[in-house]
Amino acid sequence: MIHTEKLTKTFQVKKETVEAVKGVDIDVAPGELVAFLGPNGAGKSTTLRMLTTLLRPTSGSATVAGVDVAADPAGVRARIGYIGQGNGGGHSFRVIDELVMQGRFYGMNTSDATARAQELLHSLDLADLAKRTVIKLSGGQRRRMDVALGLMHSPRLLFLDEPSTGMDPQNRANLWDHIMRLRQEHGTTIVLTTHYMDEADSMSERVIVIDHGRIIADDTAARLKANLAGDLLAVEVAAESAPGVRGLLGRAAAGGEVQENRLDGVVTFRLRLPEGARIAPSLLKDMNDAGAPAQSIELKPPTLDDVFLELTGRNLREGANQ
Amino acid sequence: MFLGLFGPLLGASVGAPAFGGQSTLQWFLPGVVVMIALFGTSMTGSNLQYELMTGSYERILATPLSRSSLMIGRALKEWAPLVLQGLLIALVCIPFGFVFHPLHVLLGLVILGIFGIGLGALSYSLALVSQNKEWIFWGVQQTLLFPLMILSGIMLPIEAGPAWMKTASLFNPLTYLVNAERELFAGTIGGHTLWGLVAAAVTAAVGLAVGIRTISRDIR
Numbered sequence: 041m042i043h044t045e046k047l048t049k050t051f052q053v054k055k056e057t058v059e060a061v062k063g064v065d066i067d068v069a070p071g072e073l074v075a076f077l078g079p080n081g082a083g084k085s086t087t088l089r090m091l092t093t094l095l096r097p098t099s100g101s102a103t104v105a106g107v108d109v110a111a112d113p114a115g116v117r118a119r120i121g122y123i124g125q126g127n128g129g130g131h132s133f134r135v136i137d138e139l140v141m142q143g144r145f146y147g148m149n150t151s152d153a154t155a156r157a158q159e160l161l162h163s164l165d166l167a168d169l170a171k172r173t174v175i176k177l178s179g180g181q182r183r184r185m186d187v188a189l190g191l192m193h194s195p196r197l198l199f200l201d202e203p204s205t206g207m208d209p210q211n212r213a214n215l216w217d218h219i220m221r222l223r224q225e226h227g228t229t230i231v232l233t234t235h236y237m238d239e240a241d242s243m244s245e246r247v248i249v250i251d252h253g254r255i256i257a258d259d260t261a262a263r264l265k266a267n268l269a270g271d272l273l274a275v276e277v278a279a280e281s282a283p284g285v286r287g288l289l290g291r292a293a294a295g296g297e298v299q300e301n302r303l304d305g306v307v308t309f310r311l312r313l314p315e316g317a318r319i320a321p322s323l324l325k326d327m328n329d330a331g332a333p334a335q336s337i338e339l340k341p342p343t344l345d346d347v348f349l350e351l352t353g354r355n356l357r358e359g360a361n362q
Numbered sequence: 363m364f365l366g367l368f369g370p371l372l373g374a375s376v377g378a379p380a381f382g383g384q385s386t387l388q389w390f391l392p393g394v395v396v397m398i399a400l401f402g403t404s405m406t407g408s409n410l411q412y413e414l415m416t417g418s419y420e421r422i423l424a425t426p427l428s429r430s431s432l433m434i435g436r437a438l439k440e441w442a443p444l445v446l447q448g449l450l451i452a453l454v455c456i457p458f459g460f461v462f463h464p465l466h467v468l469l470g471l472v473i474l475g476i477f478g479i480g481l482g483a484l485s486y487s488l489a490l491v492s493q494n495k496e497w498i499f500w501g502v503q504q505t506l507l508f509p510l511m512i513l514s515g516i517m518l519p520i521e522a523g524p525a526w527m528k529t530a531s532l533f534n535p536l537t538y539l540v541n542a543e544r545e546l547f548a549g550t551i552g553g554h555t556l557w558g559l560v561a562a563a564v565t566a567a568v569g570l571a572v573g574i575r576t577i578s579r580d581i582r
Contacts, residue, residue, distance in 0.1 A: 092424055114426045122424035126417015145425035189421060 041197055041229045042068035042091065047100035049086050060086040062253040063100065068231060070196070073223060075244035076233040077344065079356055083253040084233040085125070085201055091231070092122045092199050105197050118146065121195035125202045127182045128189045129174035136161070136170040139188055146193035153192070160188040164218055180211035187218060198222075200232040204239065216243055237344040237356055247344065249351060256351050261344060268350045269342035270296075271316025275309045281332030282307040288330060292323055306335065317341075387460050392543035393516040395448040396474065396536070400511060402440045403478035404503055407489030410436065414493055433573045437482025441475050448474075452547075463549035470546040473555075477539055477562035480569030487569075487576040514540045535561040 046063040061083045068074055076084040089095040091104050093113035102109045105119035129138045136157055143153025161167045164184045169177060177185060183203070190198060203219070204212040220243070222228055234240050240247050241261045249257040249264075257264055277285050279302060289298050289309050299310040313319055316339050327334055349355045413419040422432065448471055452462050485503065492498035511517070513527065514536035520528055531537045542558020545551065 094420065094423060114428070117424060118426040120424075122421070124417050124420045124424070126415075126420060128418050128421030130413060130418045131416065142421075142425065145422065145427045147426070186421075 041070045041072070042066055042102070042104050042231070044091070044102040045100055047087065047090060047102050048098045049083075049090060049095060050098045060253055061090070064250075064253075064255055066248065066255070068229065070229050071227050072246060073230045073244050074232070074246045074248060075240040076231070076248050076250055077237060077240040077348075077356075078233075078235065078250035080235060082250045084235075084250050086253075087250065088199055088201050088231070088233055092120060093117055094122075118193075119195065119197065121190040121193065121198040123186050123190040123198070123200045123203060125205065127174075128186045129177075129182060131175040132173060134171055134173055135166065135177070135185055138174065138185075139192060142189050143192045148193065156192055156194075157188070160191055163221075164188050180207060180214070183207060183211065183215060184218070187215070191222065194226070195228070197229045197231070200230065202233055202235070204234070204236065212239075219243075235356065237348070241344050249344075249348060251348075251352055257347065264347045265342040265344065266314055269346035270312040270314040271342060272340040272346075273309075273311055273313050273316050273320060274338040274340075275327075276306050276335045276337070277309070277327070277332055278335065279305045279307050284330045284332040285309065285327055288323070288326055288332075292319065312342075387455055387458055388548060389519075389544065391451065391455055391460060392470065392547040393540055394451065395444075395470070395547075396514070396540050396543055397511065397516050398447055399441065399444050399474045399478055400481070400507065400536070402444050403437055403482040404485045404507060406436050406440050406482035407485035407487075407499055407503075409440075410486055410489040411493075411496055411499060414489070429574050429577050430570055432577075433483045433486050433570060434479050436486060437479040438475070440482055441478040444474070444478070445471050461549065463547070466546040466549055466551065469551070469555070470543045473539065473542060473546075473558050473562045476559075476566050477535070480562070480565030480567070483566075483569035483573035487573045490576050510534060510536050513537070516540055535565050537561075 044064060044066045046065065047061060048059070048063050049061040051058045051060055064083075064087055066087075076087065078084050086095065090097045090109065091102055093109050093116050097110065104116045107115040107119060109116050129135065133141075136154075139157035139160065140150065140153045143156055144150065148156065158167075158170075161170050164187060166181065166184055166188065169181060174182065174185065187203075190200075200219075204215055207215065216239075219230065223230060232244075245260055247257070247259065247261050247264060248255055257268065259267070275285070275289070282300075282302075285307075286298070286300075286309075289311055292313060293311040296312050301308045301310075320337065320339055324334055324337070345356050410419060449467070452460065452467060456462055488502055489499055492502070513520070513531045513534045515521075515531060516536070520531045520537070538554070538557040538561035541554040542556075542561075545554040545558075
């Protein structure tokens with residue numbers, strides 16, 4: 041569905057050349073749900089805007105939905121849906137009119153566009169608002185209208201740029217319900233950008249981590265976490281047992297760092313364990329056998345933030361402030 | 363408003379002979395219609411600025427809509443109400459001695475529409491170039507608008523001015539437009555009309571060329 045080779049974008053900002061995207065190779069198969077994850081300014085949106093023909097690549101090539109973005113941008117635009125960061129509806133127009141007009145932009149006739157608009161208004165819970173002007177909609181309603189606008193021509197490939205930024209949790213969940221249903225029912229390929237790691241984590245099958253204009257990781261969220269971060273294990277033992285445990289845990293960590301904290305006769309060890317949930321039971325048994333039983337344990341699954349930290353040495357939020 | 367307040371003043375202070383034997387109203391009204399078109403279509407970009415901020419312009423850019431139809435559509439949207447305004451003003455002025463030639467006036471409005479597409483596209487480009495700096499848009503628009511207007515003889519006959527003004531007015535497409543409208547509103551079609559049409563067509567061609575080039579700087 042998408043294939044890029046060494047896609048690059050540089051901007052001139054006050055006579056300085058800024059490399060926003062530095063040679064990105066991406067392949068997306070039909071039906072995939074892919075999230076570009078990275079801090080603000082990482083190059084996610086710039087990449088997305090090149091794929092949607094809103095920005096011309098400085099160098100490299102991209103084929104989107106079978107069409108080259110440089111050779112036939114209008115052909116790409118006809119085959120994709122794009123939901124940008126802002127609100128797409130013109131403020132002074134009625135919801136239904138904007139939807140029908142959007143359909144007309146894609147070459148639909150008025151009656152088809154009207155029928156399609158009604159269908160979308162129903163499935164996005166906007167049916168009662170069809171005749172309202174856009175400016176009178178709430179934030180969540182506007183965002184659902186944006187989704188409706190992006191879906192008017194039933195694209196096989198949908199791009200969403202920061203779809204849920206600034207939404208409250210309930211509206212976010214609601215928006216995601218709609219997107220997931222769309223995917224289930226029509227097999228739509230979906231590419232989105234986000235700086236919410238939990239969103240990339242729970243919703244996408246595949247996460248492409250972008251930082252400083254480069255792809256630094258590309259895998260399923262589960263594998264990224266297992267390979268790059270591992271579960272965080274905290275074990276408490278009595279202080280006198282600590283020396284016996286130290287070697288055992290060191291071997292389990294396989295070269296990873298083992299932190300040690302002593303407080304009131306109790307020592308707490310903290311370490312990263314790939315597939316920690318599977319290893320922990322036998323580790324506890326080994327500790328018992330060594331005469332150093334654990335007093336308590338805590339096993340925390342990793343987050344994508346941990347992955348980002350592992351990859352870049354910064355966490356996503358710090359990255360956002362740079 | 364201009365017709366009601368400025369018109370009589372003009373007639374009293376300049377005197378009828380300056381208007382080529384026409385009544386003040388017959389001379390001044392076409393100018394006012396041009397002025398309305400000038401103000402209206404040069405504002406095309408200001409509506410665009412708002413849509414640049416909300417994201418609805420970006421949404422439209424992401425559709426397969428052709429770039430020239432985007433600009434023409436926007437300019438015509440500003441021009442459509444002008445047709446109504448122009449006709450309304452003409453009708454209101456009939457009781458005050460204005461002679462209304464419907465077909466000529468219609469042709470005049472079409473010429474204005476062509477001119478409006480060009481000016482609208484230029485205004486559109488200006489809004490794109492001054493994105494995130496609204497004051498630049500207004501600064502440039504106002505700085506250009508008034509000299510263009512005064513040097514076209516909309517308000518006062520340019521023949522009464524010094525020679526340099528007459529020369530300057532020859533380089534102003536608006537001059538030809540105003541002359542064409544005056545000829546048409548008087549119920550005749552002649553050389554001025556043709557020159558007006560040429561000026562309008564040139565403005566439209568230049569405007570669209572500049573506009574499409576501006577949009578295509580980053581996007582195609």
